[in-house]
Amino acid sequence: MKWATRPGVHVDRAACAWLIRRFVDHDAEFVFPADLAAIPPDATPFDVRGAALGHHLGRCSFETALASFGLTDDPALEEIGHIIHEADLADERYDAPAAAGLDILIRGLTLTSRSDHDTLKITDRLFDGLYEHTRRQLITGRPPA
């Protein structure tokens, strides 16, 4: 399937792309049209204004996507949702100290990446690691060493 979002991906879009590729559509193809009107008709938009997979009722796009894809029963994903929410919105709804660092890392990555595909290659790995870390922490009740 084809998925579309704005170029210059930052934390919320990168996290959505990871979620889509890992849990929803392993062969996902991402496009990044600068003009929203240029979103291909066969693509599902995410993290753009007016899209179902966007910010709604105080939630960031990643949180909306979790609900929309029926992934709300995975506590590790819920926890990551809190981190993405704080990295993206910083409204202190959740206690997510990892958010500040993640925000800076992905902003820096966007500055140095050759393309959005290039950024996603790295953020996919980053979120795989964050997911594993969060999952283990939830199992043992302690941050993994």
Next chain:
Amino acid sequence: MSQTDDWVLLAYRLPRVPSTPRSAVWRKLKRLGVAQLGDGLVALPADARTREQLEWVAEDVTDHGGEATLWLGRPLDANARSAVVSRMTAAVAAEYEAVAAEAAAARTADPGARHRVAARLRRELHRIQGRDFFRCPQFDAARRAVETLAATNPAGIPA
């Protein structure tokens, strides 16, 4: 601030009742540090981040049955521009000064309290910095005051 002095503007209208979404939107805008240009018209110096921030507030407004449009604009009146910038800077400066004053006042507290206050004020400084678009000079003094508090030894003297 962007090189071209572009500003992103949000024009919005929300029903007066219920008032909860109205105040939630206003709190969000305050946190972003917007300049209020008129009734239902706010602006921020344009960059990728501020555009996105206001886009999502716009989405919030429409989610609650209001209307919102985003614009990119440039001030044509230099005096009006500097008045807006002064207002924004003064608001941020007052916040920095309050942090500095609180840090100074906590210097004689017990070590545990000093540590807690310093940690909270560091976070507060980060929050204020997020809406400090014009590098307000009061930041330096506020940061010094907080770091001095963090380094103060039990006798109340900076280490």
